[in-house]
Amino acid sequence: MTSRGVLPAALLLAVAAAALLLYTALPAAAAAAVAGDHSTLDKDENIQPLSTLNMAAARVMMDAGSVIHASPELLGANGEDSAWVTVNFTTPAPTDGHWIALFSPANLDLIMGGKQSSSSKINAAGEDEAPTGLPMAPIKYKFANISPSFMSSGSGNTSFLLINQRYDYAFGLFSGGKDNPKLVAVSNKIAFANPKAPVFPRLAQGKEWSEMAVTWTSGYNIDEAYPFVEWRMKGEENAKRTPADTLTYTRGHMCGKPANAEGYRDPGFIHTAILKNLWPNRDYSYQIGHELPDGSIVWGKSSTFRGTPSPGQASLQRIVIFGDMGLGQTDGSNELAGFQPGAQSTVDRLITDLPNYDAIFHIGDLSYANGYLAQWDQFTAQISPIASRVPYMVASGNHERTSHDTGGFYSGDDSHGECGVPAETLFSTPTVNAGQRLWYGVDRGLFRVCVGDTEHDWRPGSPQYEFLDGCFAAADRKHQPWLVFAAHRPLGYSSNGFYAKEGSFSEPMGRTLQNLWQKHRVDLAVFGHVHNYERTCPVYENTCTASPGSSPAANGSSPAVYSGVMGGTIHVVAGTGGARLRGFAGGEWPQWSVARNESYGYVKLTSRDQSRMEFEFVRSEDGQVVDGFVIEREYKDVLACIVDACEPHSLAN
Numbered sequence: 001m002t003s004r005g006v007l008p009a010a011l012l013l014a015v016a017a018a019a020l021l022l023y024t025a026l027p028a029a030a031a032a033a034v035a036g037d038h039s040t041l042d043k044d045e046n047i048q049p050l051s052t053l054n055m056a057a058a059r060v061m062m063d064a065g066s067v068i069h070a071s072p073e074l075l076g077a078n079g080e081d082s083a084w085v086t087v088n089f090t091t092p093a094p095t096d097g098h099w100i101a102l103f104s105p106a107n108l109d110l111i112m113g114g115k116q117s118s119s120s121k122i123n124a125a126g127e128d129e130a131p132t133g134l135p136m137a138p139i140k141y142k143f144a145n146i147s148p149s150f151m152s153s154g155s156g157n158t159s160f161l162l163i164n165q166r167y168d169y170a171f172g173l174f175s176g177g178k179d180n181p182k183l184v185a186v187s188n189k190i191a192f193a194n195p196k197a198p199v200f201p202r203l204a205q206g207k208e209w210s211e212m213a214v215t216w217t218s219g220y221n222i223d224e225a226y227p228f229v230e231w232r233m234k235g236e237e238n239a240k241r242t243p244a245d246t247l248t249y250t251r252g253h254m255c256g257k258p259a260n261a262e263g264y265r266d267p268g269f270i271h272t273a274i275l276k277n278l279w280p281n282r283d284y285s286y287q288i289g290h291e292l293p294d295g296s297i298v299w300g301k302s303s304t305f306r307g308t309p310s311p312g313q314a315s316l317q318r319i320v321i322f323g324d325m326g327l328g329q330t331d332g333s334n335e336l337a338g339f340q341p342g343a344q345s346t347v348d349r350l351i352t353d354l355p356n357y358d359a360i361f362h363i364g365d366l367s368y369a370n371g372y373l374a375q376w377d378q379f380t381a382q383i384s385p386i387a388s389r390v391p392y393m394v395a396s397g398n399h400e401r402t403s404h405d406t407g408g409f410y411s412g413d414d415s416h417g418e419c420g421v422p423a424e425t426l427f428s429t430p431t432v433n434a435g436q437r438l439w440y441g442v443d444r445g446l447f448r449v450c451v452g453d454t455e456h457d458w459r460p461g462s463p464q465y466e467f468l469d470g471c472f473a474a475a476d477r478k479h480q481p482w483l484v485f486a487a488h489r490p491l492g493y494s495s496n497g498f499y500a501k502e503g504s505f506s507e508p509m510g511r512t513l514q515n516l517w518q519k520h521r522v523d524l525a526v527f528g529h530v531h532n533y534e535r536t537c538p539v540y541e542n543t544c545t546a547s548p549g550s551s552p553a554a555n556g557s558s559p560a561v562y563s564g565v566m567g568g569t570i571h572v573v574a575g576t577g578g579a580r581l582r583g584f585a586g587g588e589w590p591q592w593s594v595a596r597n598e599s600y601g602y603v604k605l606t607s608r609d610q611s612r613m614e615f616e617f618v619r620s621e622d623g624q625v626v627d628g629f630v631i632e633r634e635y636k637d638v639l640a641c642i643v644d645a646c647e648p649h650s651l652a653n
């Protein structure tokens with residue numbers, strides 16, 4: 001049924017030598033016309049590249065003259081969790097419609113929807129056996145003409161970067177383009193040495209400041225091996241072991257297509273251990289592992305982190321915030337990552353910048369898997385170099401949560417059937433509701449960050465409103481002055497065209513929490529969703545309430561300084577993690593819009609004490625700070641009366 005061919009050795013050597021160069025010199029013509037952005041803002045640009053493959057119409061039409069071969073066959077022999085694979089292919093009548101795709105599990109009977117006569121089942125790990133008859137989307141694909149020699153000779157080669165996603169892999173060679181795929185050849189199977197190995201650890205702050213959650217993915221259910229984290233404070237001799245819990249989800253958890261159809265993929269098992277009683281600012285090392293029944297241990301990677309500063313503690317503290325990142329594709333697959341063209345740049349910059357920040361808040365639209373669940377493994381692999389070192393706190397975006405008739409605030413199906421299940425399982429958050437309603441607060445020394453969930457109701461009287469009221473109130477401002485609100489969709493000020501179309505640049509559709517922000521003197525509200533950068537003045541009811549005490553120098557080298565009584569909250573849109581950038585509405589700038597930038601990048605907050613906080617917008621491309629300001633404030637300035645925020649008082653003494 002399958003056509004497994006081995007190309008001549010000389011050809012293999014030649015193409016292997018050239019292959020590593022290919023993904024850095026891809027023809028521009030191969031770039032996708034698809035664009036990544038937000039469906040509510042522009043549905044035409046919200047196209048996950050994998051959704052453009054019509055797998056439901058795919059047919060098996062094996063061609064004896066077509067051959068595809070992948071090497072090496074054994075990956076990760078030294079414990080690596082990713083590996084480059086070279087694919088060589090040949091076909092007698094090459095066309096622009098030939099494409100190559102990576103599938104896993106390697107059984108293409110199932111992939112082709114059981115249209116072949118013999119159909120064995122996945123069941124590589126013995127769990128979550130998918131029903132036959134359902135098409136399965138690939139994990140990655142490229143057009144064959146990405147190899148320069150293909151159209152003239154019919155033979156080509158390219159390289160794919162694979163990560164350990166459990167199960168085995170095979171490549172398929174298709175003709176017929178995306179609309180009418182015909183499988184003409186299937187490669188040899190390839191696999192990681194231990195497909196079940198624990199991979200991609202990611203940290204998150206726990207419910208207490210002194211707790212750190214370690215989450216990772218493996219192929220081991222609890223009846224096969226016990227998951228744990230071994231950890232120690234730097235300088236300590238004895239390591240501790242903390243057990244982890246084990247979760248998974250199934251096709252039945254999904255709320256619609258493609259997540260419960262061709263986009264579904266067994267997620268393996270997700271483990272989380274909560275490390276407790278950590279000392280503030282102390283360095284720790286840790287390693288994830290699984291103890292097998294015979295007592296032997298399968299270890300994952302080791303890493304290090306620093307304990308969270310205690311609430312109110314003054315020391316150097318830095319927080320990164322951004323939204324809307326998605327996936328980079330270093331191997332040029334999925335049409336050159338046209339979906340999120342800035343993701344790789346932001347990831348690379350965050351890795352370079354790792355010594356210079358202490359925590360990340362990725363405020364929604366994380367992977368843009370959009371119902372193609374294998375992409376979540378790709379995403380956790382992408383961020384693991386960062387998230388294994390600093391807490392990676394997530395918020396819920398429309399691409400994680402919004403799904404028809406599932407209790408969310410918005411209509412539409414921007415999660416494409418995921419209804420929050422993968423994101424809420426793969427990432428630990430210190431919610432009081434055990435996920436699902438993803439709002440929470442965390443203390444980090446001088447900062448208190450209250451994370452909202454814009455995919456659920458926040459209006460007065462709602463559970464979220466009550467939570468946020470309490471979250472803001474819990475900040476002890478004399479010691480913990482910097483109060484930050486972060487959530488996915490702008491609840492106020494954005495000059496994106498969509499918001500302008502609503503009839504006002506501000507507070508569209510009545511979305512606001514401004515009475516809460518004002519009541520609690522929230523310093524900063526940061527949002528994603530809109531794929532550009534914009535900063536307001538301190539603002540309340542569309543009016544600037546404060547001016548910087550010192551204006552930026554003519555060359556922009558010194559930031560604006562806001563000092564004294566705050567007046568209102570500064571709002572920032574930073575949906576600049578990587579999804580395709582968007583412009584701003586034309587016309588005169590609203591009074592409150594004081595800085596704009598169309599760059600990929602992230603916000604960084606820095607504070608060393610209770611009187612000064614620095615804000616920077618860092619451009620991913622070169623690490624330059626392209627906008628910033630400073631708040632200088634004493635405690636009495638926080639206590640001072642401001643409009644609509646003064647507590648009732650008596651003049652009695």
Ligand SMILES: [Fe+2]
Binds near residue numbers: 397398528529
């Ligand atoms: Fe969004």
